[in-house]
Amino acid sequence: MPRHFIIEAMKLVPKAWRFVIVIAAMFSSTSLAAKDFVKPAAQPAKTYSAHDEHTNEKVTIAADPYDTPDKAKMFSVKVHEHGFMPIFLIVTNDGDQPISIANMQVEMTTANHDKLTPTTPEDIYRRLTNPRASTEPPLPIPIPHKNVKGGVSQKERDEIESSQFAAKAVEPHTTQSGFFFFDVEGIDAPVDGAHVYVTGVDDAKGKELMYFEIVMGK
Numbered sequence: 196m197p198r199h200f201i202i203e204a205m206k207l208v209p210k211a212w213r214f215v216i217v218i219a220a221m222f223s224s225t226s227l228a229a230k231d232f233v234k235p236a237a238q239p240a241k242t243y244s245a246h247d248e249h250t251n252e253k254v255t256i257a258a259d260p261y262d263t264p265d266k267a268k269m270f271s272v273k274v275h276e277h278g279f280m281p282i283f284l285i286v287t288n289d290g291d292q293p294i295s296i297a298n299m300q301v302e303m304t305t306a307n308h309d310k311l312t313p314t315t316p317e318d319i320y321r322r323l324t325n326p327r328a329s330t331e332p333p334l335p336i337p338i339p340h341k342n343v344k345g346g347v348s349q350k351e352r353d354e355i356e357s358s359q360f361a362a363k364a365v366e367p368h369t370t371q372s373g374f375f376f377f378d379v380e381g382i383d384a385p386v387d388g389a390h391v392y393v394t395g396v397d398d399a400k401g402k403e404l405m406y407f408e409i410v411m412g413k
Contacts, residue, residue: 232270232271232353232354232357232358234372234373234374235269235283237283237285237370237371238285238370239255239285239289239370240257240285240370241255242257243257243285245257245258245260245409245411245412246258246409247393247407247409249404249407252290252398252404254286254287254288254290254365254404256284256287256393256407256409257287258282258283258284258285258391259283259284259285260280260281260386260411260412261282261283261374262385267281271354272323272351272354272355274319274376277323277380278322278380278381279319279376279377279379279380280377280386281358281375281376282303282375282376282377282391283373284360284373284391284393286365286372287365287369288366288369288370289368292367292398293364293365293399294364294398294399295397295398295399296364296371296397297363297364297397298395298397299393300393300395301313301375303385303389303392306384306387311377311378311385312377313375313376313377319355319376323346323347323351358374359375360374360375361373386411386412387411387412388411388412389411390408390409390410391407392406392407392408392409393407393409
């Protein structure tokens with residue numbers, strides 16, 4: 196709408212409502228200008244220091260831990276303060292046939308032989324709303340509990356869910372990426388000497404490739 200029409204329309208609005216309209220417009224502009232989470236652009240997996248390349252199958256998988264304050268800044272959710280370690284997983288297919296990662300499984304083993312599996316968004320929400328909440332598997336006896344999303348904002352939910360690794364396949368000469376979150380609460384220097392194991396990567400014929408082993412940290 197032309198600016199002069201807006202000005203003329205505002206003149207017809209009672210003064211008591213003009214202030215309300217201006218404030219509402221300011222909040223609307225702020226909301227639109229709010230920075231949404233943007234997943235980092237992935238480079239070819241072999242360019243990352245921690246990677247495992249299967250030269251025969253032409254598939255490389257890399258793991259990039261977000262374990263420094265500078266990297267953590269990209270998340271508005273303070274996942275580190277709640278005991279979670281984001282690991283950016285990158286899968287590059289340099290072959291001429293697609294590969295399937297629909298059944299891909301990721302596990303991290305620390306230097307102290309702690310075996311960690313990725314944390315679900317629900318477990319992250321639970322920890323955010325209750326810092327003392329455990330992410331251990333639930334008891335076999337169902338216990339009523341409130342919705343753990345209740346104290347988590349929509350922006351935080353969107354950020355956590357949009358950052359997750361979600362690809363099911365990697366087309367020829369392309370790269371797929373995303374985050375896995377590991378519960379490392381109480382573990383000192385979880386990345387140093389850790390290994391990330393990736394299984395369940397299938398070639399175009401449905402044959403599973405040998406597992407990938409990525410050596411992390413120092």
